[in-house]
Amino acid sequence: MSAVIETRGLTKVFGVNGNAVHALRGIDLVVDRGEFVALVGPSGSGKSTLMAILGCLDSPTAGGYALDGQPVEGLSGGALARIRNEKVGFVFQTYNLLPRATVARNVELPMLYAGISGRERRERSLALLEKVGIPEKAGRLPAELSGGQRQRVAIARALANGPALLLADEPTGALDSKTGAEVLGLFQELHRQGHTVVLVTHDPAIAALAGRRVELYDGLVRLAEAKAA
């Protein structure tokens, strides 16, 4: 089984000299294809920083990171953008949908940046909305949708270019428990279909749903459960 995420001694320092903050202090982490990993830890433990680096939104100060077998350190902003586009699907706590664009267009957006033709974009976005269970909302604006539906749109968007890695940052943080459970069910379903999912959360109950738990504390991995069989 090949590794989707492989980091060696990742460190991230914000600020300089006197008031430098060491957000990550040497993270070694391997996530294999098809795994469902929960990244847990108290606030300030470096979860979000690690997630940003794993998603190529940010670069580590030192250390090595290979995403889907491809080393990403020292890549240009344009190259990182392409990797985000092709290999990473983000799901955020606050959905981060474009408010004035329709649901379908939100889902199409990553495909647009990948240079996919208009007709294929439309077909794929409809298929993806079908997959997340809200095909009838394609023409609506995000504001007309409930929180759970919005998060489904965000998941459809994350899946748009068939990413190697789904990165979800507190995806149920803004949802009530019932809808949250449904969204988590969707993640589990995606995992069963073979997607690699890394989910950041501080909720142990949610973490328990994942196949494996990785706990961060003060910028270090405090506990990494063994890989599930």
Place this chain on the structure above:
Amino acid sequence: MHLSGAFRQRVAEAWLEIRENLGRSSLQALGIMVGVASVLGGFSISDSNQRRSDERWRKLGGIERLNVQPAAAMRDGSVTALQRANLGLRNADAVDGEALNSKAVHATSVQRFARARLRSPNADQERQVSGIGGDFLPLNGYEVEQGRAFSMTELARGAPVCLLGAEAASVFFPSGDAVGQTMRLGDFPVVVVGVFRELVFRWRDGEPNAMAWRNRIVAVPSALVAARMQGDRYERVDRMTFKIPELNLMEGFARDLASLLKANHRQQDDVRIDDIAARMRKRQSQGQVYNLIFMLSGILSLVGGGMVNVNIQLASLSERVREVGVRMAIGASGLEVFKAFMTEAVLLTSLGSLAGLVLGIGFSKGICMFLDIPLFLAPGSFFAAFFVASAFGVVFALFPAWKASRLSPMEALRYE
């Protein structure tokens, strides 16, 4: 122009973006629109007015004329014997003048004025009579409507014939049958051989005819005035006019003419040469000044509009920072964000410019209607307005677009 798929895509995307943010977009386009309208409107009004003025000159017989009139040689003190012995401006001077540079001079005319009692079966008035010679008619914009012009022989011999302006014809022969009739000019008869077409020029509709006085003309051969009315065998003239179509030759000709006339007139400066072309050059430079002022005011309003645009863009940028962050997170590079912003700005600028052209046409039409002059739109004004506005639109879009493209995706996403 070949539009690549990616470019078309970007334009379509920008169009969607504009439609999704209609309020902001229309404000941006409005700035450009007003600028374009003011440049185009200013130019058109200036052009239209100039057109109007040119038309008046055309009706007066063209602008490329050099007039020479007698003037007093004596400035102060008493008249010298030499000055008294002078004969003033004579027909011979006109002949000499034309011979001076026959290539530059395309036509020459002379005029000699007299006052006389004019009588027809219908009217009896004291009027000014114009003794004309040379190519007077074309040089002064007169056209014969009925009958004929004077023949060369009639002009040379001072035959007792006359031509009437439209007003004069209607006064002396109200029934419209002037041609062939005889009228008395002082104490001798003259035959009316022709009637001029009425000259009409109104600066605005409803205003009186600015050329009405020119329809009052009663014209006879200048030789007739000299011989029969004034007994002047030197054929002195009150005005001579040279037509010099090549305006750059006019100045040199005027100089040569001045020295010729001075030699003819015993070294006395007793003529005044007025250079219509110089007046026209002055008028043209005035027109250029107006155009410059209009251009400047247009540019200033574009600068104002542009700054409003930058403001809107920057304000909307902070509103859009998160959005840019999201776009970057799902795969837009900085370059792509820059291109998207620029495409949107260029599209908005073009739309605003087009609307501005329409508004500018309406604007100049309104003003011209108010001034009662016909509207004239020069194609160059369109290009100038469009080009200037587009340039400003692009320049003012660069900074916000650059700022957006430099955002770090992580910070943009966390932006509150």
